[in-house]
Amino acid sequence: MSAPVTQGLSRRHLIAAVAAASAIAAALPAQAQKKYSTGATDTEIKLGHIVPYSGPVSAYGTIGKTIAGYFTKVNAEGGVNGRKIKLISLDDAYNPAKTVEVTRKLVEEEEVLAMFAPLGTAQNAAIQKYMNAKKVPHLFLATGATRWGNPKEFPWTMGWQPTxxxxxxxxxxxxxxxxxxxxxxxxxxxxxxxxxxxxxxxxxxxxxxxxxxxxxxxxxxxxxxxxxxxxxxxxxxxxxxxxxxxxxxxxxxxxxxxxxxxxxxxxxxxxxxxxxxxxxxxxxxxxxxxxxxxYLRDPSDPAHAGTRELADYLAFMKQYYPAGDPNDTLNVIGYSLAQTMVQTLKQCGDNLTHENLMKQAANLSMTLPMLYPGIEVKTSPEDFYPVSKIQLIRFNGSRYEPVGKVLPG
Incomplete structure (x- = not known):
């Protein structure tokens, strides 16, 4: 009679042990689920960026300075999910050949997690096939060409602004x-x-x-x-x-x-x-x-005076980019681009792989403080145009005024 009792107890003990082991495994999902591609670690997220700080369109260089200032702000507040953003921003002088050169440096030598907001149509066209062959995210481009919204042919490239x-x-x-x-x-x-x-x-x-x-x-x-x-x-x-x-x-x-x-x-x-x-x-x-x-608010427009959105933007510019002109809408572009990237990284959680970064970029639904009222950021796996609506405006001698209603993209 004793043998069957002993076997029964052993079986129960075994079941309990298995259950305990399962509980321990379930209690440690965060560590087990941490995944990284090159350019991300427990403490850092490395992003590449290209903008013409020199050359015929050097006025656009201020966009890069605003982005750098915003990431400095984010890092000072603890980073994204505990990780600091390291932005490596290089000058291509608006020369596509130079864009290719500095992109290779950022991807192959600096080993960035993604190329973020590189500026220029011809410039991005020169690196689009390379980025997709490398399967490194080519995200939120500072150009409105329609070719950045073709996920079937170029799944690693996504635009940002209206086309x-x-x-x-x-x-x-x-x-x-x-x-x-x-x-x-x-x-x-x-x-x-x-x-x-x-x-x-x-x-x-x-x-x-x-x-x-x-x-x-x-x-x-x-x-x-x-x-x-x-x-x-x-x-x-x-x-x-x-x-x-x-x-x-x-x-x-x-x-x-x-x-x-x-x-x-x-x-x-x-x-x-x-x-x-x-x-x-x-x-x-x-x-x-x-x-x-x-598609962005004009900081000099009295219609936005006194709003929380404008106040926060002006406070950011004063603290993190005091040399920049807060009324320059190019700085509003940099501010809004950086906010889009931060939200995408937040959605990645501890899965900072190239694949998940693109997945999260293709699943955005958000408003940004300095987008024009009625315009939002929205993407899907089939829609790689984050901002698509526009508002016609007319300059009255001191500021822009809206003409008609917000138009669909």
Whole structure:
């Protein structure tokens, strides 16, 4: 009789032991689930960033300084899930060949977890295949080209801002509604940046483009001025000017149009709508009436005065980037890009692998303090366009005012 009792007890003891072991294993999930790709550890997250601190569009360098300041703020407050962000931000002078060189340095030598917010259309196009071949996240690019939203072909690349194509479409629709018999002159940067804007614009004009577009000229970023192009555009007899240029050339265009006494309705690409970096140097009096588009709040707009969102942004600029102009919307871009990246890293938890970083980037649903009211950040595995809505705006001589309602992307 004793043998069966002994076996029964042994079986019960074995079951108890297994249950205890299972309980211990379940109590340690956090340690077991910590996963890292190159560029992340228990204490640090290393991000690469490229922006033109020098060269023809060095005005954009302030975006990198704002991003660095925001990550300094985050680190001072304890980091992201206990890890400090190390940003390695390099200058490519807006030269695609240099972009390739510094990207290889960041990925292969510095071994960053991701390339975050590299700026420029041609610049990112030069590294897109490389980043996807390396399977290193190429995230929240500071360019609105449509090619950054193609997860089937380029699953490791994601844009951030509204597309240039959508913006071009919005301007064309507005022209058709307000000046259906317009004669349109176009100036565009001769690269993928300019071509993306033009594509959307011409799509909406359709067959009417043949009669409405009376001149279409280009410039190179290496050109010292665009005076000759503007003389030709004025001579075309156009009463609408679509200006697809980066900050340096946009300021030149605004001044020269005024000097020539040409008074077209002036549509300006949003990448150059900064009142501080472009309109002020060109002369506010010369910029009055310019139409552009926004997806961010304008810090100088009295409509936002007294809001918590603006107060927090101004306090950040004062403490972490005091040399920056808080009214420069380029700094608002850097601030908002950095906030998007921080949220994505938070969602990763302790799984800081390349794969999970992309997974979290493709599962965002959030508002950002300095996005224009009614505009949000939203992604899915099929939608790699985080910010898609825009608001048309018109400069009244001192600030921008909204034109119509927020438009879908």
């Amino acid at each position: 240039y194509t959508a913006e071009g479409r919005a301007y064309a629709r507005q022209i058709l509604e307000t000046k259906p018999n317009a004669k349109i002159a176009i100036l565009m940067q001769n690269d993928d940046f300019g071509k993306d804007y033009l594509r959307g614009f011409m799509e909406v004009l359709g067959d009417k483009a043949k009669t409405m577009v009376v001149a279409n000229l280009t410039y190179e970023t290496s050109d010292p001025t665009i005076d000759s192009q503007l003389l030709s555009l004025k001579a075309s007899g156009a009463d609408v000017f679509f200006d697809i240029s980066t900050p340096k050339f946009a300021a030149q265009a605004i001044r020269k149009v005024a000097e020539l006494g040409w008074k077209p309705t002036h549509y300006l690409a949003s990448v150059s709508q900064s009142a501080a970096a472009v309109l002020k140097p060109a002369g506010f009096e010369n910029a009055t009436g310019i139409i552009s588009s926004a």
